[in-house]
Amino acid sequence: MKLSSGTIRLIIPAASLALLLAAVFYMQPRAMSYTGLNLLFNLAIPIALATIAQMLIMSINDLDLSMGTFVSFCACVAATVLQTSPLLGALIFIGAIAVYAGMGMLIHVRDLPSIVVTLGMSFVWGGLAVLLLPSPGGTAPTWARAIMTAKPPLVPMAIIASILIAAVTHYIVMRSSFGVLMRGTGGNDRSVERAGWSVIGIRAATYALAGLFAIFAGIALVGLTTSADANIALRYTLLSIAGVILGGGEFVGGKVSPIGAVIGALTLTLAGSFLSFMRISPDWQIGAQGAILIVVLALRLALNRLEKREKHQ
Amino acid sequence: MTLQKFLTEKPWIWSFVASIIVWITTVLFTGGASSLGLSQAALTFAAFSVIVGIGQMFVITLGPGNIDLSVPATMTLSGTLALKLMDVQDGMILFGLFASIGIGLIIGLGNYILIKLLRIPPIIATLSMSFIVQSVAIWSNRGLRIKPPETLAGFATSGLFGIPNIALVALVLSVIAWVLLEKSIYGRWISAIGQSRFAARMAGIPVDGARLVTYMLCAVLASVCGYLLASFSGGAALNMGSEYLLMSIAVVVVGGTAVAGGNSNIPGIWGASLFMFLVVSMLNTYGFGAGFRLILTGFIIIAVILLAGGHKSHR
Numbered sequence: 043m044k045l046s047s048g049t050i051r052l053i054i055p056a057a058s059l060a061l062l063l064a065a066v067f068y069m070q071p072r073a074m075s076y077t078g079l080n081l082l083f084n085l086a087i088p089i090a091l092a093t094i095a096q097m098l099i100m101s102i103n104d105l106d107l108s109m110g111t112f113v114s115f116c117a118c119v120a121a122t123v124l125q126t127s128p129l130l131g132a133l134i135f136i137g138a139i140a141v142y143a144g145m146g147m148l149i150h151v152r153d154l155p156s157i158v159v160t161l162g163m164s165f166v167w168g169g170l171a172v173l174l175l176p177s178p179g180g181t182a183p184t185w186a187r188a189i190m191t192a193k194p195p196l197v198p199m200a201i202i203a204s205i206l207i208a209a210v211t212h213y214i215v216m217r218s219s220f221g222v223l224m225r226g227t228g229g230n231d232r233s234v235e236r237a238g239w240s241v242i243g244i245r246a247a248t249y250a251l252a253g254l255f256a257i258f259a260g261i262a263l264v265g266l267t268t269s270a271d272a273n274i275a276l277r278y279t280l281l282s283i284a285g286v287i288l289g290g291g292e293f294v295g296g297k298v299s300p301i302g303a304v305i306g307a308l309t310l311t312l313a314g315s316f317l318s319f320m321r322i323s324p325d326w327q328i329g330a331q332g333a334i335l336i337v338v339l340a341l342r343l344a345l346n347r348l349e350k351r352e353k354h355q
Numbered sequence: 356m357t358l359q360k361f362l363t364e365k366p367w368i369w370s371f372v373a374s375i376i377v378w379i380t381t382v383l384f385t386g387g388a389s390s391l392g393l394s395q396a397a398l399t400f401a402a403f404s405v406i407v408g409i410g411q412m413f414v415i416t417l418g419p420g421n422i423d424l425s426v427p428a429t430m431t432l433s434g435t436l437a438l439k440l441m442d443v444q445d446g447m448i449l450f451g452l453f454a455s456i457g458i459g460l461i462i463g464l465g466n467y468i469l470i471k472l473l474r475i476p477p478i479i480a481t482l483s484m485s486f487i488v489q490s491v492a493i494w495s496n497r498g499l500r501i502k503p504p505e506t507l508a509g510f511a512t513s514g515l516f517g518i519p520n521i522a523l524v525a526l527v528l529s530v531i532a533w534v535l536l537e538k539s540i541y542g543r544w545i546s547a548i549g550q551s552r553f554a555a556r557m558a559g560i561p562v563d564g565a566r567l568v569t570y571m572l573c574a575v576l577a578s579v580c581g582y583l584l585a586s587f588s589g590g591a592a593l594n595m596g597s598e599y600l601l602m603s604i605a606v607v608v609v610g611g612t613a614v615a616g617g618n619s620n621i622p623g624i625w626g627a628s629l630f631m632f633l634v635v636s637m638l639n640t641y642g643f644g645a646g647f648r649l650i651l652t653g654f655i656i657i658a659v660i661l662l663a664g665g666h667k668s669h670r
Contacts (some may be wrong), residue, residue, distance in 0.1 A: 046448055105478075107601075154660055157422070158608045161657035169649030176646070280424075280482055287479050295418055329490025332483040339475050339483075 051290040054342045055305040060289075069319045076198055083200035084266060086311035087190070088113070090204055091259035092278045093307040094211050094300060098252040100286055101215065101298040102228045104149065104156035104246060108164035110139075110279035114272055115167040116260025121270035124261075128183070140252040149274045150242050164279075171272035178271030182264045189263030204304055205260075208274025211300035214251070224248050228296025239240060244249030283311055288338055292332035307340070367611045369662065370626025374633055374649060381637040393636060395519055398621030401628035402525035407599050408530045408606040409623040411568045414477075415607055416536075418549040421477050423570065424605050425466060425485035426577045429597030431576030433458045434585030434595060438501045445506045452582060453581055460567030462488060463571030470570070471563065496593055503586040511587040520656045528576070533621045544620070545569055577603075606631060609659045616636040 066082065067074045073082060092113050099106040106112075116138070145163065149156050158164055163182075175205025192199050214219040226234045227244050235241045259278070263271050289302030313334045317327045378397070382390045407426055414423045433455040441451040462484065470482035471613035500507070510520055544565045547555040556562050580599075587590040609630065610623025634655055638648045 074460075148661075152661060155608070157604070158660045159657060161605060161608075162653045162660065164601065165649045165653030165656065169651075169653065171646075172649060173644075173646035178577065284479065284482065287476070291603045293476050293478070323494075325494040326490050328493070329487040332486025332490070335483045335486070336469065336475075336478070339479070340473050343474055 050345065051299055052302050052305070053242055054148045054257045054338065054345050055289045055302050055309065057310065058338045058341065059305050062309060062316055066312065066316050066319055073319075076196075080198035080200050082312060082315050083198070083204065083308060084190075086308050087200060087203045087207075088259045088263035088266065088275070089278065089281055089285065090207055090304045091255050091262055092275070092282045092309035093289070093303045094207060095252040095255035096282035097211075097286045097289075097303040098215070098224070098248050098292055098296050099156070099302065100228075100283075100291060100293060101224050101296050102231075102248050103294050103296070104146075104160075105293070106160045106252065107157055108160040108167055109282050110276040111164040111167040111171065112253075112256050113260045113263065113278050114351065115171040115174075115268075115272040116175040116257045117264045117267075117274050118171045118180065118260075120186065120261045120264040121182055122174055125181050125183045134259050137300060138257065138345055139250050140251030143246040143250040146245040146247075147242055151243045161335035168272065171234070172195075175270060175272055179258075180264075180270045186261050186265035187268065188269060190262060208301045208304040211255075215298065215300045218313065220244075220247065225296035225298065228294070228298075255299060281307075281310055284335060288335065290342070356601060364581065367620050367623030367626050369395035369659070370610055370623055370630050372627055373483045373659075374483070374589040374629040376632065377637050379418040381633065384637075384640050389640075391517070395514065395517070397629055397632050399587070400422075400632045401625065402519065402521040403580055403587075403600050403626055404606050404628035404631065405525040405576050405600070406528060406580040407603040408582070408610070409529060409621065410573030411603040412607045412610075412612055412619050412621070412624060413532075413536075413545065414548045414573045415604075415612060416545050417566060417569055418552060422604065423466065423481045423550075423573045423577075424478060424600065425481040425488060425574065427598075427600045428485035428488035428492065429459060429462050430575050430584065430596035430599060431580030431593060432462075432495075433581035435492050435593075437582045438503055438585050438591050439495065441504050443502055443504055443509070446532050448504055448507050451504075451507075452579075455582040456575055459575035460571055462578070463574030464567070464594040467570040468568045470566075488669060493593060496591065500592070502590055507586045510591060511583060517559045521587060524583065528579075529621050529625065536619060536621060537563040541565065541568065562604050564633045590614040597660065602631065605656055609656060 070078075072078055092109055096106055096109050116135070117135050119131055119138075123134055141163075145159060148154065149159055190199070194202055199309030210254065223234060223239055223244050224247075227241055227248075230242050234244070260275070263275060267274070285306035286298065286303050287306070289299055289304070290307075291298040291303060310331070313331050314327070317330050322330055378393070381393060383434065409519040411423060414421050436458060437455040439450040440454050440520075441447040466477075466484050469475055469484060470477050470575065473480070475483070514520055515523060518580070519595070536545075544555070544560045546645050547558065547560055548562055548565060552562060577596075577599075581591075581596060584595060588595070600612055606624050608627075610625075610627035612619040612623060631652075632653060635648060643651070
């Protein structure tokens with residue numbers, strides 16, 4: 043049987059997720075239930091959405107260091123303006139998407155490093171979030187709360203949402219012609235340009251799409267937590283990058299995997315629960331998360347070597 | 356024509372010009388009363404950014420993708436452990452300094468082992484490392500706030516001829532770094548690696564050795580900065596490094612170092628560090644709230660990169 047390199051790329055993330063899940067079930071059999079699964083993966087939905095947004099940016103060789111502050115900003119908008127006057131809230135979100143598209147164009151036109159531009163933007167989003175919500179507060183829009191706490195029959199909401207996110211983004215990134223152009227821009231933007239496509243348009247659209255997913259992440263987060271504050275999602279910047287890498291994505295070359303990214307986000311969330319089930323002292327939880335990251339990446343390296351050896355034979 | 360050439364060859368001039376303008380605007384607002392205090396505060400706080408910024412600059416020089424995200428965690432761990440070791444005794448000051456340098460060496464080595472052996476991109480390797488380092492810091496800190504030895508605290512908070520000691524330390528470190536970067540073979544090596552790692556390897560440059568030294572240098576500078584910052588602020592706190600993550604990258608880039616690597620300069624880090632501090636104090640003086648201050652800081656970073664990054668970088 044011949045496996046495509048994309049499938050092989052997915053094996054390690056999927057296997058590590060399964061292993062972690064098995065370990066959690068072994069230690070806490072009661073987690074193997076509808077409520078248990080929902081609790082385990084609930085917080086993964088916003089992280090998965092943010093990871094997808096980061097993955098889109100990474101597919102064109104850029105990196106968004108403002109992801110955490112932008113998701114925080116969106117959460118603040120969702121908990122304040124979107125809740126009181128939905129129309130104005132929607133307008134703000136459309137404006138934010140336009141800013142993301144503009145950022146993508148600016149980075150391309152002036153050939154700027156995306157790390158620095160998004161670094162600057164992270165201050166801007168952080169400042170806007172502080173202006174909106176100087177102290178923690180706000181209320182989640184009822185519909186966002188309803189979606190995030192929905193209890194569909196048989197399969198918990200967290201699982202359905204993850205599968206839905208993975209399926210939709212897999213279609214956009216891997217199957218649609220826009221996705222091919224996007225990954226092509228990451229691989230070699232000059233050849234995409236020579237083939238007659240507007241690279242600046244592709245970049246703007248990619249950034250806009252990433253902004254949209256980050257907005258979803260902010261709304262989903264508020265739906266879960268019911269209120270927001272300006273620092274609510276700061277750790278998403280690093281989590282989203284780690285999620286993409288865990289899921290088999292690469293920093294350059296347009297090599298990304300949406301399904302992998304969602305699995306990566308689930309793995310990161312589960313790692314936290316796993317550690318608390320292990321009764322590891324809270325002091326070491328962050329460190330153990332780092333160790334899990336290293337172990338998974340080491341496994342991936344081993345698999346990549348195996349793949350290469352097979353190719354040489 | 357010569358002036359124009361001078362300006363394009365020395366991109367760091369801009370950050371100094373900007374710093375001076377901001378300084379004048381702030382002092383004008385207060386009627387000249389604050390000029391000495393503001394300058395001293397600016398030099399002190401800029402010095403901390405300069406020390407971590409130099410380390411980050413060496414790493415960024417290595418080329419695209421090279422960034423050390425473990426800087427804040429290293430600062431925290433070094434500050435915490437050094438103060439714990441010194442235990443308020445003046446006799447232990449040097450020992451504490453060596454301990455924090457040792458911590459830096461170990462973290463830098465660990466970072467590069469992850470990068471090299473696991474072939475992890477530096478961003479992820481230093482990120483995973485920082486999680487572990489942060490955990491060790493939390494574990495060793497236990498919420499206790501140990502004071503620095505009196506002599507050390509006195510040194511960190513006083514000055515010589517009106518210039519803060521911290522700024523003098525940063526100046527000495529900058530001169531050493533400048534010699535390393537501009538006059539030594541090591542500096543040529545890392546610039547060559549940043550421009551093309553493949554070509555550097557073909558030219559017989561010990562690429563792995565140079566990269567290892569660079570990551571260790573960055574971690575050592577971060578831990579020395581943590582040691583000084585903890586002594587300056589009268590104790591180590593678990594979040595003391597957090598603002599230096601973005602700051603260390605921002606001062607390097609605003610200072611005119613090419614983010615694509617291979618082209619760096621030290622004076623720019625000073626200009627940028629002074630500028631970043633002065634902007635915040637100017638906005639404070641003018642009574643802006645935290646929100647506006649952050650927004651303006653962001654716009655300034657983007658404006659600077661727009662002005663400075665006009666030339667095509669080769670990727």
